[in-house]
Every structure is written in structure tokens, then in C-alpha cells.
Amino acid sequence: MQFRKPQICTLCNRDLKFKYKPDKSWNISGYLCSDCHMKTAKEFFIKQQKEEEQLSKKQNKCFMCHKIIDEEKKKKARWQWGLESDVFLCEKCYDQKELEYQTKVNFCVKCGKKIGFIRYNPKPQWKIDGQLCRKCWDTIKASNN
Ligand SMILES: [Zn+2]
Ligand SMILES: [Zn+2]
Ligand SMILES: [Zn+2]
Known part of the structure; x- marks a missing residue:
């Protein structure tokens, strides 16, 4: 029993009109105000998600x-x-x-033709993800000038 314990928020020391019990996993004793409860819940939710992400990698x-x-x-x-x-x-x-x-x-991203030994990388400003055949490279080069 938490007898005679002053009813203030453990985190911000505000007087508690409405007290919220912290989750066991938070390792916080006493009670929290609604603001701190909400804030802590959010923080732990994010932390938990990160941990799950790590875990799923493992x-x-x-x-x-x-x-x-x-x-x-x-x-x-x-x-x-x-x-x-x-x-x-x-x-x-x-x-x-x-x-x-x-x-x-x-394969050429534009026409789907198999590309031979020589590669024609699109210029960065063309914003093309992939490689081009000679013909398409020339076409794009011409239309970009
Ligand atoms: Zn508080
Ligand atoms: Zn798979
Ligand atoms: Zn092509």
C-alpha cells in the first residue's frame, strides 16, 4: 500500500488531480500526471519499436x-x-x-534491349535509375541539350 504518499507526479512533481499508474516496464514508482503518462507511453512505444526492429534483424x-x-x-x-x-x-x-x-x-531501362559490354550510365541530372543502351543514351542526350 502506498500509504500517505503525497500525490504528486513522479516526473514533474505537479499535484495530481487525476493520477495515472505508470506501466511496470517503465520502472517508474508512484503516479504520473496525464501529460507525463502520455509522454512516457509514447517514448516507450518508440523504444519498443526500435528494439523489435533490432530483434527482427537478429x-x-x-x-x-x-x-x-x-x-x-x-x-x-x-x-x-x-x-x-x-x-x-x-x-x-x-x-x-x-x-x-x-x-x-x-538491360536498357528505356527500350529493354540487352546491353553489351560497353555501359552507358545515364547522367545524374537525367534522374534515370538503371542503365541505357547506346541508342537511348544518345536520344536522351540529344533531347537534354
Ligand atoms: Zn507530470
Ligand atoms: Zn523473403
Ligand atoms: Zn535502349
């Missing part, structure tokens, strides 16, 4: 489909894909990503 969840991956089957995402570092994918998503990536680097 738990071998696939970054794409969020399925749990068997330890021996998990595949590290390739840095070339531009995903977050240290993420893992299941075999299916890995293959799919790899295919996407190969398509992106081996």
Missing part, C-alpha cells in the same frame, strides 16, 4: 517478406542492391532481388 527474418529464414539458408543482401547494410533475405527473395538487379544492369 531473428533471421527476411528483409523483404519478413518470413523467418533457416540459419543455413539465409543470404546476405548484396551491397549493389542498395538495401540497408546487414540485412538478410530468404532464398526466394534473394533470387528475385538478384534477377531485378541483373535486369537493371544488363
